[in-house]
Amino acid sequence: MVALVIVLALFFDFTNGFHDTANAMATPIATGALKPKAAVAIAASLNLVGAFLSTEVARTISGGLIREGDGGIQITPVMIFAGLIGATLWNMVTWFLGLPSSSSHALFGGLIGAAIVGAGFGSVDFSVLLSKVVFPALLAPLTAGLVAFIAVKIAYAVTKKRQRNGFKHGQVFTSSLVSLAHGTNDAQKTMGVITLTLIAGGFQATGSGPEFWVIAVCALAIALGTYTGGWRIIRTMGKGLTEIEPGQGFAAEASTAATILASSHLGFALSTTQVSSGSVIGTGIGRKGASVRWRTAGRIALGWLITIPAAAAVGALAAFVALSGTAGVVIDTVVAVGVIVGIFVYARRNRVDARNVHDEPTVLVRPKRSRKQRQADEKAARKEGSAS
């Protein structure tokens, strides 16, 4: 059971990595400041480094959301397992749709769902859920958006048009800073999950920090995920929300980095994903002549809204099955692997990768195209090709 949780946790870490490449690298890729492959390589190495730099693991991975410990409930490896299934599957679905959504929220959601099934509604502290998750989720994009709006106004007021290409060089540094900050935060979650499981399974002393091998594999998993690159999400963030010029990209990244650093050091944690989406939209409003595609923004916001309930639903279902015994755990594993493989295979039908990441998505990534539509599209493409 413990081994199974560790494997699943590492896979979650991997999905976390490719989900969040976009936060740092969507804008430099969109403006051409960095080549797509180079961008994901930088992000991956900084995530790897970041994971080793900071190993302050939260004692409670759920941050007080679930009343664990003395007088509360006992979180069992089975519940963590179910929670991880919920989180991982939801990450896969949002990746497939090209939606940037918070991996932390998916993890919280999955664990909440599993805890409710495993220990009843009383196990979840809903006031903490509101104050630590729901309100920050509203404030994060607003804060980052406002700051980015002002930043882009400054950038365009100070520079002249012909000078603005110079922002591309700056983008390399600002986006790297975002990547590094992300690396120091996100691998910690998985380290926390694995350490908690090891403690619960009796393999490690209570209250001890993560073992070195845990840090190493988590760092590798998130870096690998980052390098694989969530091209679908990068396309949504870089091309789907607004068209991004170098000056805008620079302003957006500076705002994202500043917001993340300020919030994590002054005690008001905000989600990286929501902050960077907010920044991109903010610069879209702030630059004259840029338009924001509110439809896409609306879809993203909707995705955020349902992340916790959706991951909780899957987590609850998985917990319900898993708590019935060993057979339940096996069923869960088989179904989860089946769904993940299914999504990967299905996603191949319209691939987004380093080569076509610059294409304009019409309505995000279209999940499904009928054969008729595809033929029509191909015909249109051929026509265009012969015309030009």
Next chain:
Amino acid sequence: MIDWPAFFVVLVATLVAASAVVTLYSLGLRLVDRSGERHAVWQRPMGIACFVACGLVVLYGVYLVIPYFHQ
């Protein structure tokens, strides 16, 4: 329920930091640019100074990211 003072501090700090980085870098770009019509001698060194200052702000960010430095 929600820690407004903490949020306000975060908002102000973010605003100051992001504006500082963007202003310095933009000023640097503007001053270093040589293709302009008038170009005084002091402009280029000033521009480079802006870039350096901007780099220092970013380095301070790196310092904040790495807990090893400030524990």
